[in-house]
Amino acid sequence: MGAARATQTARPDAEPVVGNLVGRMAGGTGQSHPIRFRDRPDSGLGAAQLQRLQAPPFRHGAIQWQNSAMVRLEGVGLQYRPAAGGVPGPAVLSGLSFDVPEGGFRWLLGPSGAGKTSLLRLLHLAVRPTDGRLTILGTEVDHAARHALPALRRRIGMVFQDFRLLPHLVAYDNVALPLRLGGRPEGQIRADVTEMLRWVGLQKKANALPAELSGGEQQRVAIARAVVGRPNLLLADEPTGNLDDIQAERLMVLLHELNRVGTTVIVATHNDALVARHPGDALRLDNGRLLAGG
Numbered sequence: 598m599g600a601a602r603a604t605q606t607a608r609p610d611a612e613p614v615v616g617n618l619v620g621r622m623a624g625g626t627g628q629s630h631p632i633r634f635r636d637r638p639d640s641g642l643g644a645a646q647l648q649r650l651q652a653p654p655f656r657h658g659a660i661q662w663q664n665s666a667m668v669r670l671e672g673v674g675l676q677y678r679p680a681a682g683g684v685p686g687p688a689v690l691s692g693l694s695f696d697v698p699e700g701g702f703r704w705l706l707g708p709s710g711a712g713k714t715s716l717l718r719l720l721h722l723a724v725r726p727t728d729g730r731l732t733i734l735g736t737e738v739d740h741a742a743r744h745a746l747p748a749l750r751r752r753i754g755m756v757f758q759d760f761r762l763l764p765h766l767v768a769y770d771n772v773a774l775p776l777r778l779g780g781r782p783e784g785q786i787r788a789d790v791t792e793m794l795r796w797v798g799l800q801k802k803a804n805a806l807p808a809e810l811s812g813g814e815q816q817r818v819a820i821a822r823a824v825v826g827r828p829n830l831l832l833a834d835e836p837t838g839n840l841d842d843i844q845a846e847r848l849m850v851l852l853h854e855l856n857r858v859g860t861t862v863i864v865a866t867h868n869d870a871l872v873a874r875h876p877g878d879a880l881r882l883d884n885g886r887l888l889a890g891g
Contacts, residue, residue: 667861668697674728705865707882713865754823758835762807769803793821813844833864
C-alpha cells in the first residue's frame with residue numbers, strides 16, 4: 598500500500614484475469630447477469646440505468662445453504678463496561694431474542710438512540726454481549742476464544758454511514774485493503790478488486806482519492822470493500838444517510854442483488870420512505886428492546 602497514486606489499478610492486461618474471475622464465480626460462463634428489478638416510477642432510476650448495474654461477481658450457490666440461522670440472539674443484553682473503578686452504565690440492549698436465516702434480508706428500524714448501532718456492533722463482533730447467547734455463523738460468540746474471532750469477523754462485511762475510507766488511499770487500494778490484510782496474492786487481489794469496482798460502476802475511478810469522489814461514489818467504494826472478501830453476512834449502518842434519493846436507490850439495488858445471490862443482509866435505517874419502497878421483514882428497536890420482528 599504505497600503512495601496514494603502508486604497503486605495496483607485496473608490495467609488493460611488485467612482484463613483476461615477478470616474474465617477468469619467471473620467465470621469461476623458464475624459457474625464457468627464468464628458472464629455476469631443484469632439485474633431483473635422492475636422499473637419503479639418513484640425510484641429515480643430508469644430501466645436503462647438499472648440494466649447497466651451488473652450482478653455481483655459471486656457464483657450462484659457459492660454460499661452454502663443449510664436452512665439454518667445465520668444470526669441467533671437468545672436473551673441478549675449489552676451494557677458497556679466502565680474503566681476500572683467506574684460506575685457501570687445503563688443497559689443499551691436488553692432481552693433481545695430473534696433469528697435471521699441464511700440468505701435473509703432484514704431492516705433494522707427504530708429512532709435515534711434505539712440501539713441499532715449497538716446491535717450492529719455486537720453482530721460485527723466489536724463487543725460481546727453481557728447477557729444471553731449470541732450465535733453467528735454457528736459460533737457462540739459469548740463463549741468463543743478471543744483468537745477465534747478475527748477469522749469469524751472476516752466472514753462479516755460492514756458498511757458504515759460515514760464510509761470510513763482511508764483518505765490517503767485511492768479507491769482501488771481502499772477496496773484491496775481487507776484482502777491485503779488477509780494475505781491474498783496480489784494477482785488475485787488485482788482481479789477481485791477490478792471486478793468489484795466494475796460491479797459498483799467505478800472502474801474508471803480506481804485511481805481517485807476519496808476527496809475526489811461524490812458521496813454516492815464513496816459509499817459504493819465502501820460497499821465494494823465490505824463485500825470483496827465475499828462475506829456470508831453484510832451489515833449496513835444507515836448506509837443511505839448521506840446520499841440523495843437517486844444514490845440511495847442505487848445502493849438498495851446493490852444490496853438486494855447481494856442478497857439475491859445468498860448473502861444475508863441487515864440494514865439499519867430510519868428512512869421510512871426507503872423502507873416503503875423496498876418492503877421486507879424488519880426488526881424494530883426502541884430503548885434497547887425489540888418491539889417487533891422477534
